[in-house]
Amino acid sequence: MAGPSGDVPLRPRAMRDRNRALVLDAVARHEPVTRAQLAARTGLTKSSVSSIVTELLAAHLVVEQGAQRGSELGRPGTALTLARDGLAGLGLEVNVDYLAACVVDLARRTRVQYVEVGDNRARDPAAVAELLARLAAAAVAAARSQGLTISATCVAVPGLVDQETGAVARAPNLDWSGVPLRRLLAGRVPAALTPVLVENEANLAALGELWFGDGAGLGDYVHISGEIGVGAGIVVAGELFRGAHGHAGELGHTTLEPDGAACACGGRGCLELFCGQEAILRRAGLDPAVSTSTGRADGPVSTLVGQLAAGDGQALAALEVAGRSLGVAAASLVKLLDPDTVVLGGIYAVLAPWLREPFQRALLAGIPMTRAAPPRVAISALGPDAAVRGAAGLVTASMLARPGALLSVSARA
Amino acid sequence: MAGPSGDVPLRPRAMRDRNRALVLDAVARHEPVTRAQLAARTGLTKSSVSSIVTELLAAHLVVEQGAQRGSELGRPGTALTLARDGLAGLGLEVNVDYLAACVVDLARRTRVQYVEVGDNRARDPAAVAELLARLAAAAVAAARSQGLTISATCVAVPGLVDQETGAVARAPNLDWSGVPLRRLLAGRVPAALTPVLVENEANLAALGELWFGDGAGLGDYVHISGEIGVGAGIVVAGELFRGAHGHAGELGHTTLEPDGAACACGGRGCLELFCGQEAILRRAGLDPAVSTSTGRADGPVSTLVGQLAAGDGQALAALEVAGRSLGVAAASLVKLLDPDTVVLGGIYAVLAPWLREPFQRALLAGIPMTRAAPPRVAISALGPDAAVRGAAGLVTASMLARPGALLSVSARA
């Protein structure tokens, strides 16, 4: 029952908090930037900006870069940028056939990135947690040698997550159910990495696209993430739409044919049966059973790409089917959510040369004259990397959004 | 792209604005209420609440009701309630087969409500605007005799609206396209009723349910509005989800059968072909062509209800089909948006005794083990009245949310 946008009274302190976040955000967006430019951009006065910047400098969130060479008149300003050598976010990912870790600094530069291939379906959740913790330790060590300090961690998983407990309620493709991932990691990871967030992979991939891809021009968008499952991440006004229980975006089990084939989820004619990774491979005549790689390294998807490039008829037909069915589902989604853009990510980014055309055709056919302009269709620049980086980015984003919490963490270097 | 929740700097003035809205909202929710209770509820101190209440009293938004009889110890407080005799909102509705107007006061009591039946497809948009303006004038006169002053107007229309211009981009069931409704009304209505908002009917019906129905317990919900078209209104955290262009919630043209029958929208196998009002009537063996009434008064829907109550097989089968198809579409919607509740509104509220069971069955079948708890299914308490009242409520809600704008409007009575 949120009343007027948040039921909390606004005190001078909260006012300062928000203006601090406003300035820090403007630095992140426009660095390098001078105090005067910040004042113009945020609408605050020069005095207020100065006072806030002083705090941000003391907290080591922002650093001065010396005089800004301006070809204009007057005294040049001092350039401000986000600190590159201070706090950073750690992103982890558990997927069906690999683990990944990456470290991102405040300026959203990826400073460390590790991937470790291996079939996690064959492993016990605790064993996966153990491997992931080791990967994390390696990434943190590499980050420390670059002068970075991890402030928090976020783990991407291909399934539904209970935000409160950090447990994976259900991840069908991993065959996980009720796995308390946060607790499993908490015991295996130094306390400096906590808190550990757990979040759905498709959601994080959408945010990854926002922060590390072409996010700027997307507006409100839906990021469709093709992996072994099919998920959608919905971003509205720069923020993730999570739904009431954090489970929004489950696109893979949209019903396409009410009387179609049975799906593992219990339903019938689900989208995943037409354009999930395994369905595509099978239709193309490839064996999806072996170490299914999500488009990275060598794996069935690269094999498929090879066949497509060679003009293999069966493979091309499989993508025609996938694109068309995905387009039909996307049309319904677009009519329901009215986004500016639809982004194809995950393996769909890799398969875009063959997928895009039938997808777009079906999408437009399903959105007739009802809307002024059809949504743009964009291809993810990140592909399968989007989720880990989105996870790390989520950590740094929350630092940028709440700088107040970090003010006392000054004395570092 | 919105940075830290709004790119506007927070000044002392904005702080006051928000706290004013916070207090006013608390009054609305808990009236009658004393200053001390408001302080406890909002988290502000007694001093701040006192100061804000003084302003609200001066603006005639709130009135004192004399001493509050408390069975407790100590000095009793003075009860505060929203003013019943001051500002009010005017809601209008253009639908296929009727026009409606209603006036709602700050306390969300419906003070005036008029409905005028008549087929608007047969009329020119300008003629409709003329009739609507006359209905509005009558409603306003009735409101004035109760001591109410209209502060603004909102019009509900069954189609896609351009929020900027207040024009109806397309309303297929009215056969309107590019009708500048705001401009048509502006010339025919006294200036005191402006500004005139124009908004989609399904969206307003959802808000109507929130404010005038069982809104309290719904949480985040989707209100499915069955009329001649089928629309959905999505409410998240007490606010409407409009999408990037204000066109979100178009459920009626979700594709159910990609190779199904052609729909007027240009697509194939659309949901409306299975559970739109005309489809249901036709399948039940009734003639939908005559003055199709949206469940109010006498009309084909009441005829249908009669047949259903009598146990007519063809009619029951029609509702079985409608319920099942609506349930399938709702299942996809639920997986995409993850709401707490799904509300059946419009004619579906009237048909609920026969619709609910197949609907719920299909809905649950489509949401297997993937979610912790399936969404609740609720039946609208308002039915076809939801939209007009939501329109009027939207006006009063925006007054409550931005009391600052009304402070100078004091001298009334």
Add this chain to the structure above:
DNA sequence: ACATATTCGTCCGCGTTCCGAACGATCTCG
């Protein structure tokens, strides 16, 4: 009847924060 406890609403002084104007600093251009 009267004192006491309790709660309500107001008042006043204080701290935080933003704003606006003025000022010195620094650079470009002629």
Add this chain to the structure above:
DNA sequence: CGAGATCGTTCGGAACGCGGACGAATATGT
């Protein structure tokens, strides 16, 4: 080298919320 422009700082003023103190109004106990 002076005029003009821009940058960042500083200082006083104003708005606002906070906290404690105070009088008002009521119930309870003796």
